[in-house]
Amino acid sequence: MAAPPRHSSMMATNAGAPQSGANDRQQVTQQSLTPQPTQGLRVPSNRKTIYDRHLNRSRNAESSRASFAYLFGEMVTYAQRRVTGIQDLEKRLNEQGYPLGLRLLDLLFYRSTSTSSSALSSSSTSSSPPNRPLRIITLLHLIHGPLWRLLFQRSADALEHSVSPDTPNEYMITDNDPLVNTYISVPREMSMLNCAAFVAGIIEGVCDGCGFEAKVSAHNQPTEMWPSRTVFLVRFGDSVMEREKVLERNGVK
Amino acid sequence: MLHTQAVFSLIIINKAGGLIYQREFQAGLRKLSTNDYLVLAGTFHGVHAITRSITPKIPLAPTTNSPAASPGTSTPAASSYSYPNPGASVSGLDYLESDKFRLTCFQTLTGTKFLLFTDPMTGNVETIINKIYDLYADYVMKNPFYQLEMPVRCEAFDRHLGAWLRGRT
Numbered sequence: 306m307a308a309p310p311r312h313s314s315m316m317a318t319n320a321g322a323p324q325s326g327a328n329d330r331q332q333v334t335q336q337s338l339t340p341q342p343t344q345g346l347r348v349p350s351n352r353k354t355i356y357d358r359h360l361n362r363s364r365n366a367e368s369s370r371a372s373f374a375y376l377f378g379e380m381v382t383y384a385q386r387r388v389t390g391i392q393d394l395e396k397r398l399n400e401q402g403y404p405l406g407l408r409l410l411d412l413l414f415y416r417s418t419s420t421s422s423s424a425l426s427s428s429s430t431s432s433s434p435p436n437r438p439l440r441i442i443t444l445l446h447l448i449h450g451p452l453w454r455l456l457f458q459r460s461a462d463a464l465e466h467s468v469s470p471d472t473p474n475e476y477m478i479t480d481n482d483p484l485v486n487t488y489i490s491v492p493r494e495m496s497m498l499n500c501a502a503f504v505a506g507i508i509e510g511v512c513d514g515c516g517f518e519a520k521v522s523a524h525n526q527p528t529e530m531w532p533s534r535t536v537f538l539v540r541f542g543d544s545v546m547e548r549e550k551v552l553e554r555n556g557v558k
Numbered sequence: 559m560l561h562t563q564a565v566f567s568l569i570i571i572n573k574a575g576g577l578i579y580q581r582e583f584q585a586g587l588r589k590l591s592t593n594d595y596l597v598l599a600g601t602f603h604g605v606h607a608i609t610r611s612i613t614p615k616i617p618l619a620p621t622t623n624s625p626a627a628s629p630g631t632s633t634p635a636a637s638s639y640s641y642p643n644p645g646a647s648v649s650g651l652d653y654l655e656s657d658k659f660r661l662t663c664f665q666t667l668t669g670t671k672f673l674l675f676t677d678p679m680t681g682n683v684e685t686i687i688n689k690i691y692d693l694y695a696d697y698v699m700k701n702p703f704y705q706l707e708m709p710v711r712c713e714a715f716d717r718h719l720g721a722w723l724r725g726r727t
Binding site for chain 1: 715
């Protein structure tokens with residue numbers, strides 16, 4: 306089993322600690338930590354930091370909805386500083402989500418390979434098929450299902466292709482009640498704004514990370530039953546559409 | 559059923575005594591102008607402060623006081639009086655009842671006051687007010703577009719408050 310990065314190795318104060326067994330080391334770090342409690346990162350007493358946890362352990366790893374709501378509220382307030390308009394604000398929220406999408410993609414692949422192929426240790430290379438999506442539909446299913454479950458613990462509510470022949474590169478992902486907008490009431494004078502632009506940024510990051518150049522935006526489409534229903538409009542670039550045609554001709558799934 | 563569960567209206571007053579929210583839940587209430595509501599909120603805020611400061615203190619029992627007060631040190635008179643329940647903070651006006659309505663006041667730790675007008679027969683007003691406080695904490699305080707101490711204009715708060723009160727009756 307690959308050892309997760311030990312937290313102690315990241316702390317400069319521990320450089321002089323003697324290299325010894327795991328039991329010893331625990332004592333040493335505790336001793337060296339007690340005199341200077343203000344330095345470095347805070348380490349819990351059982352030494353289970355986020356770096357010690359296994360990446361695949363997703364159970365009980367949820368964070369509190371209230372603390373997320375406060376954090377996201379502050380992110381919106383921060384993005385709101387010195388913006389020129391609603392579009393500018395949405396662009397900033399989008400940019401905050403984009404790097405998150407790029408990184409989430411790696412975690413998503415890591416988790417899906419190790420859970421789908423349980424016999425990872427017996428045949429390490431051949432058992433895990435390349436699961437990077439090559440076609441648009443596979444990518445969108447990845448976003449609609451696994452990505453949404455990773456972020457919000459449920460799948461998105463709908464996935465549609467644009468019916469208009471002019472825009473074959475547009476796809477819609479619908480969320481009836483986006484988690485990020487649960488506690489947010491947008492003032493009437495900004496009614497066009499949808500703070501789920503942050504989630505749109507995450508989707509954009511995932512698409513770009515897979516090699517599908519795309520622009521994603523979030524739009525309000527309230528219904529009687531779902532007042533905060535949001536549609537994420539995914540617009541793929543021309544190069545992606547051309548490649549899609551080639552792949553379709555060659556029968557690549 | 560004679561047992562009515564009517565909630566007439568809700569008023570929220572910020573810690574400076576300004577009206578930040580007012581909503582009626584029953585048709586046919588006598589209408590007040592916005593200005594009157596502001597005056598009502600300010601007046602209540604003042605009355606509440608007065609009721610808090612006139613909370614009577616009772617003298618401490620002399621048996622506990624006399625051994626400590628030796629002839630040389632004259633203890634100040636104020637210290638020999640204390641509130642009936644020293645652990646609890648002085649709450650001031652809690653509710654006001656007439657034969658047509660009951661006004662319940664709930665003050666949060668930060669000084670925001672929730673005034674709930676209900677039918678005098680309504681039971682469990684405490685639960686209702688706590689739920690309203692819950693909804694306020696969720697849909698007002700977690701909303702990045704709400705400015706503290708300013709009037710509450712949060713559509714999600716209105717919606718959830720209305721839905722919850724409708725679901726109760």
